[in-house]
Amino acid sequence: MQPAEQRVIDRQGLDKLLTGLRQAGYTLIGPVRRGAAIVYEEISSLADLPAGWEEEQGPGTYRLKRRDDAALFAYTSSPGSWKRYLFPPELRLWRAQRTDGGWQRMDQEEESRPYAFIGVRACDLNAIQVQDRVFLQGAVPDPAYALRRRGAFIVAVNCGRAGGTCFCASMGTGPRASGGYDLALTEMVWEGRHDFLVEVGTERGAEVLRGVPSRPAQAADREAAAAIVARTAAQMGRHLDTREIREVLYRNAEHPRWQETAARCLTCGNCTLACPTCFCHAVVEVTDLAGEHAERWRRWDSCFSLTFSYIHGGSVRTSAASRYRQWLVHKLAAWIDQFGTSGCVGCGRCITWCPVGIDITEEVRVLRGEGQAGTGGGKEQTDGDP
Amino acid sequence: MPCRVRARRRETRDTVTLELEGAGSELGEFAPGQFNMLYVFGVGEVPISISGDPARPGRLVHTVRMVGAVTGALGRLPRGGVVGVRGPFGTSWPVEEAAGSDVVVVAGGIGLAPLRPALYSLLARRERFGRIALLYGARTPGDLLYVRDLQRWRSRMDLEVDVTVDAATDGWRGDVGVVTTLIPRARFDPTSTVALVCGPEVMMRFTVRELQARGVPDGRIYLSMERNMHCGIGQCGHCQYGPFFVCRDGPVFPYQRIAPFFRLREL
Amino acid sequence: METLEPLLAAHPFFKDLRREHLQVLAGCAANVRFEAGQYIFKEGEEAKTFYLLRHGRVALEMAVPGRGVLTIQTISEGDVLGWAWLFPPYRWHFDARAVELVRAIAMDGQCLREKCEQDHSLGYELVKRFAQIIQERLQATRLQLLDVYGHVSHR
Numbered sequence: 001m002q003p004a005e006q007r008v009i010d011r012q013g014l015d016k017l018l019t020g021l022r023q024a025g026y027t028l029i030g031p032v033r034r035g036a037a038i039v040y041e042e043i044s045s046l047a048d049l050p051a052g053w054e055e056e057q058g059p060g061t062y063r064l065k066r067r068d069d070a071a072l073f074a075y076t077s078s079p080g081s082w083k084r085y086l087f088p089p090e091l092r093l094w095r096a097q098r099t100d101g102g103w104q105r106m107d108q109e110e111e112s113r114p115y116a117f118i119g120v121r122a123c124d125l126n127a128i129q130v131q132d133r134v135f136l137q138g139a140v141p142d143p144a145y146a147l148r149r150r151g152a153f154i155v156a157v158n159c160g161r162a163g164g165t166c167f168c169a170s171m172g173t174g175p176r177a178s179g180g181y182d183l184a185l186t187e188m189v190w191e192g193r194h195d196f197l198v199e200v201g202t203e204r205g206a207e208v209l210r211g212v213p214s215r216p217a218q219a220a221d222r223e224a225a226a227a228i229v230a231r232t233a234a235q236m237g238r239h240l241d242t243r244e245i246r247e248v249l250y251r252n253a254e255h256p257r258w259q260e261t262a263a264r265c266l267t268c269g270n271c272t273l274a275c276p277t278c279f280c281h282a283v284v285e286v287t288d289l290a291g292e293h294a295e296r297w298r299r300w301d302s303c304f305s306l307t308f309s310y311i312h313g314g315s316v317r318t319s320a321a322s323r324y325r326q327w328l329v330h331k332l333a334a335w336i337d338q339f340g341t342s343g344c345v346g347c348g349r350c351i352t353w354c355p356v357g358i359d360i361t362e363e364v365r366v367l368r369g370e371g372q373a374g375t376g377g378g379k380e381q382t383d384g385d386p
Numbered sequence: 387m388p389c390r391v392r393a394r395r396r397e398t399r400d401t402v403t404l405e406l407e408g409a410g411s412e413l414g415e416f417a418p419g420q421f422n423m424l425y426v427f428g429v430g431e432v433p434i435s436i437s438g439d440p441a442r443p444g445r446l447v448h449t450v451r452m453v454g455a456v457t458g459a460l461g462r463l464p465r466g467g468v469v470g471v472r473g474p475f476g477t478s479w480p481v482e483e484a485a486g487s488d489v490v491v492v493a494g495g496i497g498l499a500p501l502r503p504a505l506y507s508l509l510a511r512r513e514r515f516g517r518i519a520l521l522y523g524a525r526t527p528g529d530l531l532y533v534r535d536l537q538r539w540r541s542r543m544d545l546e547v548d549v550t551v552d553a554a555t556d557g558w559r560g561d562v563g564v565v566t567t568l569i570p571r572a573r574f575d576p577t578s579t580v581a582l583v584c585g586p587e588v589m590m591r592f593t594v595r596e597l598q599a600r601g602v603p604d605g606r607i608y609l610s611m612e613r614n615m616h617c618g619i620g621q622c623g624h625c626q627y628g629p630f631f632v633c634r635d636g637p638v639f640p641y642q643r644i645a646p647f648f649r650l651r652e653l
Numbered sequence: 654m655e656t657l658e659p660l661l662a663a664h665p666f667f668k669d670l671r672r673e674h675l676q677v678l679a680g681c682a683a684n685v686r687f688e689a690g691q692y693i694f695k696e697g698e699e700a701k702t703f704y705l706l707r708h709g710r711v712a713l714e715m716a717v718p719g720r721g722v723l724t725i726q727t728i729s730e731g732d733v734l735g736w737a738w739l740f741p742p743y744r745w746h747f748d749a750r751a752v753e754l755v756r757a758i759a760m761d762g763q764c765l766r767e768k769c770e771q772d773h774s775l776g777y778e779l780v781k782r783f784a785q786i787i788q789e790r791l792q793a794t795r796l797q798l799l800d801v802y803g804h805v806s807h808r
Contacts, residue, residue, distance in 0.1 A: 096427070102388035102468035103427050139634070140619045250628075253650050280623030283616040287428035294428040301622070308624060310614050312453035322652030330626065337629035495802035525802040552797050554712075554724040559752050562712065562727045564796040571731060586801040592792075 005206070006217035010195040013212045014072075014185075015046035017155075020211045021116045026153055029085055030118035031075060036064060038075045040082060043118065050075060057164035057348065059357025071189045073119055076163030077347045081276035082124055083131060085115055086148045093144070093283070093296040103294070110144070114151030120181065122174030123166070123347040125156055127276030129180055133339045134279045144298075153204065156181035160189075160228050162235035165348030167361055170239045173345045175232040183209060186225040197225040240346065240361045241368065242332075249333035252367045253325065261363060262321035264356045269302035271350035271358075272327065277335075277343045280308070303327050328363060389446065391467045397449065397531045401496065402461040403437070406446040406469055415443040417478030418503030419610060419638040423618045424448060425470030426459040433615040433633070434460075435500035436474060440507055446471065449499040449531065475618045477638045479504040480608060484580040488516040490572060490602075492593050494523050494565050494585020498531050500610050500637070501584050505539070512544060516579075519546040519572045523565025523589070526551050527558045546573055565589065569596040576601035584610040591648070594641055607641040628653060657682045660758060664705045665731050666782055674775050681764040687751035693734070695748050700737035701762045706730050709755035714748040726794070727752065736783050738762030 009017065022028055022044065030043040033050040043049065054074040056063045067074055096103040120128070128149075135145035156177035159166075168174030177184045182205030186197040197217055200206045272278040282301040287294045301308060304323050309316040317323050335343030344360070351359045365371035389406040396402050416422075416436050425431040432454075438447025452461040463469065481504055489508055493501050508518055520539065524530045530549065540547045548568045550561035561568070565585070581602050583593050590609050597607055613625040613632040620634035628647040630636060647653055658679040661667050667675065685704070687693055693704065693711065710729040716722050725747065728734060734757070737745050743762070769776030 098427055102470075135621065138620050140621070142621060250646065253647075253653075279621070281616075281621075282624075283431070283622060285428065285430040291428045301624070303623065303626075308614070311612055312451070316613070317652045319652055326626070326653075329628075334626070334629035338631070523802075525800065529802065550727075552800065552802065556721070558724065560727075561710065561729070562724045564793050566796065567793050571729070588799060589796070589801050592796060 005200050006222065007198045007200075007209065007214040008195055008217050008221050009198055009209075009212055009214045011046065011072075013214055014196060016212045017183075017208065018043070018045055018118065020208055021153060024208070026114050026116035028116050028118055029082070031073075031078065033064070037062065037079050038064065039078055039080055040084075040117075040119075046072070049073075049119075054161070055163070057352045059165065059351050059359050060354055061164075061357075062352050069189055070194065071160065071187060073157045073185070073187045074160060076159060076161065076166060077121065077123070077349050077352070079274055079349070079353060081274070081347075081349070082117055082120060082128060083276050083278075085117070086128065086152065087131060087135070087145055087279065087281075089300045091144055091298045093298055095293070095295045098292045098294070110147060112147060112151055114153065115148065116153040116155065118155045120154050120156045120177070121159055121168075121347070122156065122177040123168040123171075123345040124276055125154065125177050125180050126168075126171075126173040126345040127347070128154075130277045130339070130341055130343060130345065131279060133341065134277075137339075153208070154181045154183075154201075156184040156201075158184060158186040158225070158229050159232045160187055162232050162237065163348055163352075164237065165351040165359075166346060167236055167238040167240050167348060168346035169233045169236045170242065170361075171342060171344055171346035172242075176229045181205070186228060188221070188224055188228065197221050238348070238351075238359070238361045240344070240364055242342065245342070245364070246333040246336055248364070248368055249329045253329075255367055257363065257366045258321040258325045261358060262319065262324055264358060265320050265324050266355060267304040267306075267320050267323055268355060269304040270353045270355065272302040272304060273300070274349035274353040275331075276347060276349070277331075277345065278302070303330070328360060332360075332364070387471050388468050389471050391463050391465055391469060392445070394463070394465060398529050400453070400461075401449060401451045401529075401531065403447060403449045404460065404463065404469070405438070406448070406471065407444070408446075416440060416474040416503075418481060418507050419478035419500055420474040420476045421500070421618075421637065422446070422448065422471050422473030423475070423615075424450075424456075424460060425472065426456055426463070427468070427470070429459045430456040431470070431472070431616075432456045432460075433475075433618060435610075435637075437499040437502045438506075440503050441510055449496070451496045472618065475633055477636055479507075479582050479610075479638055480580060480640075481507045484508070485511075485514040486516070486578075487606075488574040488579040489518045490521065490569075490574050490579055490581045490597070491519065492521045492565060492569070492581065492583045492585070492597075494589040494593075495525065495529070496531070497583075497585035497589075497610070498522055501582060502532060502535065504582055505535075509539075509542075509545070517546065517574050518544070519548070519574055521565055521568040521572055522547070522549045523568070523585070524549075524551050526553050527555050527560075548572065564592075566592045566596045569593065569600065579606060581607045583607065587611075594648075604642040604645060605640055609639055609641055609644070610637045611639060611644070612637065657684065657758065660684075660707070661705070664707070664758065666705055666733050666786075670778060674772075674778060677768055677772070677775060678760065678765070681761040681768065683759045683761070685757050685759040687755040687757070689751055689753045691751050691755075693749040693751060693755070694745050696745055698745050700735060700743045700745050702759050703733060703735040703738050703762060704757040704759055706732050706734060707756045707758065709757075710752040711755060712750050712752050714750055716748070722748075726790075726797070733783075733786050736787060738766070739780070739783060 028043045031038050032041045038050050049072045051070045052067045095106045135142040159175040181201040184199040280301045282299050303326050331343040392407040393405040421433045421435045423431050424434050434448045437449045450457050450460045452458045554562045581597050611632050615625045616622040618633045620631040625632040712724045713726045
């Protein structure tokens, strides 16, 4: 089997694939229905996946809904993302003991515990690649990220439906996963059928697939899969116009819209937590009471925090408007100058998980001068255009 | 890398200069304007400009203003105390590029600390530059840094040193007023000058205006910016200033590069 | 005293002034000198003169009960000292003391006021220049007030 070959497997095949990965030493992380949401957690078999569930998403809303079939990947985006595994929310960087000459580092070789991510959407796959640039391509690549990333096995999934807040098509990141995966699945579930078109992305992926019964994909399978993806692209309810986006954002640093949106924004930082590319983190020193033992920890931080921009005397960004502006301009414009790509992959999480339903596609429209200033929230529906 | 405090000098009420020596290995070379991340065990890490002589890299000098937990701990370290040093990081003052031009150095408060290495470098090869002027403003006479250096520089015949304070105390016979008032009178040729500026941001804003009023082009004015830093290597995101990471794209910026952002509030 | 005309023309304050205006001004001008430590004028005194500083530093001071004499600002060569002569009640608002040897051109305020009333174009030129000086001095004072080198915890 060569990379780029396409096969078809059924549900049992997929279960066998997962078992095979576990036996090869991977920790499986996949979608699980937990309470009122579908989240990414450790799984052990097909039975853990949220069969027959999808969700409805909108600005500030997320509701699980039952389907009348047994589709495994009908949900779209989740509250969290894969970043919590590659870039953990809390990570101890090192520990040291005080000595006469200063201190003694007590570093332990971190054991490699490779993950297999099951069900990575195209947007999230792009997000991982965006974070790769942040953590691996600077002057000092981050060893903790590199360790987790190198071992990660990725089973991508091409979305069968567009989520209520998705706009990956306009960001050029989906709905089809194109490269960067070991295997990619397109789920085909309808009357009399429930199987998966599998595309092989790497030799490693081919090897794993070899242990699973499969048949070659026929033209009809490929067409069916392509039709699914095309339909998903057409369903996108949102669009972000990325033409000249840097100029639009830099030029409008003092647009009145920032004040309007700031009146709604709670600076709660949900968007930065849910966003799969946000990487800002704090580095903190933790010590015991006697001061004999110190540890340095890395923790997720958010530019919405009041102390994020603190220098002696006070914070540079105190108003909500300046903090919202920092986030949006960084995400869509400054990121391009810093890392060569947009920071946004169009997953829509920031829209869904914003308690007041701020929609960045609408923010951009208003800044461009196309939307109506003074509008806020609500469901902006444009006819889907990929 | 742990280093020991070889010497310490109290400069002012709240500022201390530490001279560090490496624990074994030679300490890194640095360019004027760069900074190190200094670490106090159990307290934390902060970015501090290197304020010593680049021609003597074995003696690493940092001037620390005690404004928080880590800087307070640094300022209280005794001789022999241990400091972690990570660096050097950041961009540097364009000393080489200034050859053949006049140089105007405008320092406000603790801003003289990252400029002192530039002055050492300029004076080490004095013949390569035209007029050199140091304009230095501090809060009160008691807040002046590097008084011995200032006296030594003043006594040279080939360097203009103008010092002013915002508020005078008894016995002060020098200038009183903000440092920007020294610019109209300073002796330099604006058509052939490089300006190096460091101090509180509002001071730098008005200094730029005065320099522009004298005709110094935007591309020849250099500022040293400051922002919150945790990692020093462009990964934690705290030091962002518009599209720039101050730790990596700065702290020294040509004004021309940051001009579109400089007057934006709360950036 | 025509000999002072070149001196006036050389001082930055009178830059670009027309020749006939300079001649009129020269008629109200005198060369003066103050020794180090000497008071040039004191708060409350009648403001009859203003000075174009040619050399030396002057401290603007105020006596504050309980705090002594405080230097608010210093000015030096190229600057102008005093504008109270322009505005009623024509009294100085602070003390001015020569910190070191000071050489200046003293301009007779009353004489000038009369000449400006007669020739409004001269008056306009002078008021324009003084407005500029006052604006610059105000801006510098505002920056001083900001106490930029201090920080929150000091207050």
